[in-house]
């Protein structure tokens with residue numbers, strides 16, 4: 001994959017050609033997407049595939065159930081519900097992504113982060129083959145009927161629906177806020193000057209910022225851009241991170257997610273931040289960088305996060321460590337197993 005170009009060029013697509021999408025192509029892309037996600041664990045996730053007309057009709061019906069069954073349902077003109085239903089039916093394929101909720105919040109987050117990262121990989125790989133997608137999580141579709149349709153079990157979590165088809169026209173890019181405006185450097189400035197040393201020292205703040213400015217082309221609902229970045233490479237902050245992480249890395253990047261009070265938005269924002277992190281990892285890999293991504297236990301302690309400037313309505317979504325001597329090798333990771341059920 002040409003990570004840099006594809007990340008920048010991918011767009012959310014809402015209008016698709018009627019050309020069918022081959023199931024084998026979807027499965028192959030999913031397998032590739034899963035293999036591009038590097039992890040030490042074995043995240044648990046699965047997806048449900050809708051491509052036949054009959055299954056898309058059923059899915060569309062279930063997506064409208066909440067609206068129809070609501071207090072206002074009887075006032076909503078049939079013309080309007082028919083319009084929405086037709087839109088969903090006309091899209092050649094849909095994939096519902098589901099993850100397992102684990103016993104601990106951290107493990108649940110790992111599973112959720114994995115599926116969101118794989119969804120982003122899948123969008124990028126599809127884009128290179130002319131496939132456009134819409135990541136859909138509208139609360140209006142969330143109902144018992146919808147969850148029953150996708151077969152959501154107890155202890156599972158719905159991550160999102162990807163609607164898929166060949167795109168006709170590529171919409172204009174929505175501008176992103178430069179990473180510099182969302183960047184904080186902590187722990188002292190004992191790193192050599194960014195502009196002069198970027199080529200000598202790959203993990204300089206300047207080169208990380210350059211990469212972040214591509215990674216920010218991640219999908220994010222409502223263009224909330226719910227992320228910011230805390231960089232530590234020197235002083236007490238880096239020493240403290242080395243101790244918390246049990247690592248010898250010289251540079252760390254904390255990817256911070258905003259936490260909205262609305263839980264649904266909180267989930268969407270976390271998903272967007274996971275897509276951004278995945279973009280960053282793809283770019284890092286293409287540049288032969290050594291970057292290690294973790295969601296460590298300590299990030300769930302407010303007390304441990306505060307010294308790094310993490311505010312009450314924020315959380316650390318991942319810690320990235322940079323450096324050749326980072327402990328684990330990505331080749332040791334097991335690609336998550338792809339489990340697709342056709343409906």
Ligand SMILES: Cc1cc2nc3c(=O)[nH]c(=O)nc-3n(C[C@H](O)[C@H](O)[C@H](O)COP(=O)(O)O)c2cc1C
Nearest residue numbers: 011012135136137138174219220221222268271272
């Ligand atoms: C978790 C998540 C949920 C989203 N939900 C919706 C949605 O419900 N409806 C929609 O139209 N777009 C949705 N989007 C797509 C965003 O609107 C889109 O990514 C954003 O406008 C930026 O456009 P781009 O993806 O073309 O860069 C979602 C994206 C993410 C990551």
